[in-house]
Amino acid sequence: MDTLHDSPAPVSPAHMTVGRFAPSPSGRMHLGNVFSSLVAWLSARAQGGRIVMRIEDLDPRTQSGPWTDLLLDDLRWLGLYWDEGPFFQHERFERYRLALDALRERGLVYPCFCTRAELHAASAPHASDGTPIYAGTCRGLSEAEIEHRSQTRPPAMRLRVPDADDPRGVFAFDDAGFGPQRDVLAESCGDFLVRRSDGVFAYQLAVVVDDAEMGVTEVVRGRDLLGSSARQMYLQDLLGYEHPAYAHVPLLVAPEGRRLSKRDRDLDMEGLRERFKTPDALLGWLAHTAGIAPDARPRSAEDLVDLFSWDAIRSHREDIVIDEKALVQA
Ligand code: GLU
Numbered sequence: 001m002d003t004l005h006d007s008p009a010p011v012s013p014a015h016m017t018v019g020r021f022a023p024s025p026s027g028r029m030h031l032g033n034v035f036s037s038l039v040a041w042l043s044a045r046a047q048g049g050r051i052v053m054r055i056e057d058l059d060p061r062t063q064s065g066p067w068t069d070l071l072l073d074d075l076r077w078l079g080l081y082w083d084e085g086p087f088f089q090h091e092r093f094e095r096y097r098l099a100l101d102a103l104r105e106r107g108l109v110y111p112c113f114c115t116r117a118e119l120h121a122a123s124a125p126h127a128s129d130g131t132p133i134y135a136g137t138c139r140g141l142s143e144a145e146i147e148h149r150s151q152t153r154p155p156a157m158r159l160r161v162p163d164a165d166d167p168r169g170v171f172a173f174d175d176a177g178f179g180p181q182r183d184v185l186a187e188s189c190g191d192f193l194v195r196r197s198d199g200v201f202a203y204q205l206a207v208v209v210d211d212a213e214m215g216v217t218e219v220v221r222g223r224d225l226l227g228s229s230a231r232q233m234y235l236q237d238l239l240g241y242e243h244p245a246y247a248h249v250p251l252l253v254a255p256e257g258r259r260l261s262k263r264d265r266d267l268d269m270e271g272l273r274e275r276f277k278t279p280d281a282l283l284g285w286l287a288h289t290a291g292i293a294p295d296a297r298p299r300s301a302e303d304l305v306d307l308f309s310w311d312a313i314r315s316h317r318e319d320i321v322i323d324e325k326a327l328v329q330a
Pocket of ligand 1: 022023024056207220221225
């Protein structure tokens with residue numbers, strides 16, 4: 001029988017660092033995405049490790065469109081090659097279903113019928129990523145109520161998190177980019193989604209199953225996902241997986257502090273490729289902006305491996321502001 005734990009063994013030797021690219025194909029990569037990918041790649045390579053490529057196309061709405069091909073092409077153009085994959089989340093739903101079943105069998109998940117408006121109205125303050133802290137509204141529904149409500153609205157599925165005084169829900173870890181972290185799940189997010197009401201598996205569940213099954217030992221990504229790490233560690237504990245090392249990087253922001261967005265096509269790869277002409281010009285400038293290289297002269301990804309250190313990344317206490325004038329002159 002197919003179970004959660006008989007997926008193929010990861011290819012890399014046990015002691016090897018395995019990093020990953022995990023882009024969502026929701027638009028063309030922007031400079032911030034390039035930066036996270038570059039750091040993930042440099043960190044793995046500096047440790048003699050490997051990189052797995054995984055396309056995070058969980059949501060059926062992101063499965064069409066040109067973005068996946070463009071992502072792969074942009075990363076290749078940059079010289080950020082991967083060793084395994086690409087793997088596609090939309091081909092792995094069965095793996096997520098097995099994980100959800102394993103949690104369900106242990107009584108750890110429950111159906112939630114709350115609408116978006118109800119969630120916002122009932123919630124206490126919002127978690128660090130902007131989602132409301134779940135108030136536990138559907139935690140204690142009886143079988144009869146579940147049955148009754150299911151007739152009018154398909155439920156989402158939530159994972160119970162331990163009470164605030166239960167050490168199983170408290171996570172302390174050292175993030176390579178942002179230093180010591182402590183997160184009490186009951187206070188930072190409450191019971192969180194593992195499947196949406198439209199049947200799409202939640203990012204938190206998919207990413208945990210994928211990172212474990214793909215042998216990922218180091219997760220490098222933007223600091224907007226720092227707050228997801230404890231949720232992922234909790235799922236890893238429940239599913240019997242090791243915790244990878246976490247390493248978040250600052251976001252790149254425009255001078256007025258505005259975040260780059262794929263939707264607005266801010267500093268996206270189409271414009272960057274036109275502006276810089278060569279990958280080395282772009283990477284050299286970016287590495288200098290991020291404090292990895294002492295000057296902005298053109299350098300290949302390979303050239304940057306020896307210059308890379310997490311100290312350079314950690315030295316940014318804040319987001320990295322892009323000097324648009326320098327960009328225009330580039
Ligand atoms: N797919 C996410 C994104 O493109 C990244 C998820 C992760 O690195 O854990 O923002």
